[in-house]
């Protein structure tokens with residue numbers, strides 16, 4: 399998927415005002431709904447996709463990770479406790495987006511709409527549009543809602559929104575290495591999070607795009623948009639949605655050479671100190687992982703565990719959410735207290 403121009407498309411929506419979640423009590427059990435990943439060594443990356451994730455070795459300490467993407471119900475609890483307002487819900491100020499006419503400064507977010515006519519797959523602006531009033535409660539615009547979608551992943555959350563939620567929950571966003579290590583479920587360099595073959599018993603066990611992107615979705619997997627977070631098979635670590643459904647923000651800055659010396663084992667890497675995207679050098683971007691319900695083999699291989707995406711920290715989209723990790727003590731340490 400091409401984010402270069404997606405960010406350009408969003409220039410009027412970029413909001414730089416710092417935002418802090420008010421203090422609020424964290425959940426009682428910080429590791430409820432999480433899985434302990436014992437850590438270890440692994441080869442991460444891929445030779446597919448945008449080829450910006452070369453194979454590299456990492457060694458990770460253990461960590462907890464959410465078993466699923468953060469749901470609308472979970473995000474609603476955060477908002478109810480804190481009064482937090484997401485980037486998509488805030489009207490940009492003239493100072494934040496110089497040169498944009500005041501009447502164009504409206505809150506909103508990026509929404510996918512199948513184009514009516516045949517398109518060139520490079521013409522992403524034909525299916526992405528900035529929709530006033532689109533936000534996490536209104537995924538397709540003001541007249542839409544999340545009624546009945548409490549267990550679907552929250553979307554239209556920026557990196558800053560995701561980080562604010564994680565802080566409130568006593569957690570943090572995963573590093574890119576933690577995210578991919580977890581996604582692979584203990585398998586070594588397999589193409590899919592479930593193994594080497596695309597289908598398991600005849601079924602592709604993830605919510606992606608079926609059919610001809612971006613105009614015709616056959617809904618073979620049952621979902622044209624988001625699916626409930628546990629709708630598809632868990633991977634080897636018991637984690638859901640590590641392939642498709644919604645993209646997930648990671649802690650790391652994006653840089654095509656951000657893994658350092660790929661011939662050397664990296665212990666608990668935390669990504670580069672600065673972002674750089676050669677496709678859009680002026681923009682600072684964070685990494686996103688896992689692909690979404692808009693991924694398909696003809697357009698986006700983001701649903702493969704070794705591939706990556708990036709976007710600016712204030713961007714929100716209809717197919718992007720997150721999950722958290724925790725540095726809480728491992729299960730054994732907790733048991734002997």
Ligand SMILES: [Ca+2]
Pocket residue numbers: 605606607608617619620621622623691
């Ligand atoms: Ca689908």
Ligand SMILES: [Ca+2]
Pocket residue numbers: 467639640641642643644645646687688689
């Ligand atoms: Ca996902």
